[in-house]
Amino acid sequence: MENYVEGKVIIITGAAGGFGRLVAQKTASLGASVVASDVNEAELEATCASISAEGGTALAVRADVTSRAEMKALAEQAVARFGAIDVMVNNAGIMPLAFFSLYSYRICQVQFGLLSSLVSSFLQK
Numbered sequence: 001m002e003n004y005v006e007g008k009v010i011i012i013t014g015a016a017g018g019f020g021r022l023v024a025q026k027t028a029s030l031g032a033s034v035v036a037s038d039v040n041e042a043e044l045e046a047t048c049a050s051i052s053a054e055g056g057t058a059l060a061v062r063a064d065v066t067s068r069a070e071m072k073a074l075a076e077q078a079v080a081r082f083g084a085i086d087v088m089v090n091n092a093g094i095m096p097l098a099f100f101s102l103y104s105y106r107i108c109q110v111q112f113g114l115l116s117s118l119v120s121s122f123l124q125k
């Protein structure tokens, strides 16, 4: 199977855990230069440390996807370090699965999560 990831520069938001961390680790293991981003700096550093420990290449950049200025700075840092951006994985988001519980107050969190996703998508256009 052809490796379409090798040599590519990939930004992954929400890379401090969950799917984002897995995508960062997998693409780095396939030879991509990973720009891992999140608001959770401690776990973001852990993601990049795990990639470096396996011989991969990763740059950690703290950025909130709802901030246009921070997303611009993220892109600039990616280009400054690796010279290009080939792939943007807009993974960061909030999806409280407890929405499906009986606690109605969770609805507010879901609304915030949806708003966060919409705002970040809009800002990245």
Ligand SMILES: NC(=O)c1ccc[n+]([C@@H]2O[C@H](COP(=O)([O-])OP(=O)(O)OC[C@H]3O[C@@H](n4cnc5c(N)ncnc54)[C@H](O)[C@@H]3O)[C@@H](O)[C@H]2O)c1
Pocket (backbone or CB within 6 Å): 013, 014, 015, 016, 017, 018, 019, 020, 037, 038, 039, 040, 063, 064, 065, 066, 091, 092, 093, 094, 095, 116
């Ligand atoms: N887990 C699921 O079942 C599921 C289902 C459908 C969609 N999703 C979506 O997939 C994505 C990843 O899911 P996950 O389960 O890995 O989530 P997760 O909560 O494990 O990880 C999400 C990451 O996004 C980061 N993040 C949140 N808000 C941010 C912001 N404003 N700026 C930057 N980073 C931010 C968090 O710090 C966290 O590290 C999310 O967007 C989620 O809504 C998840």
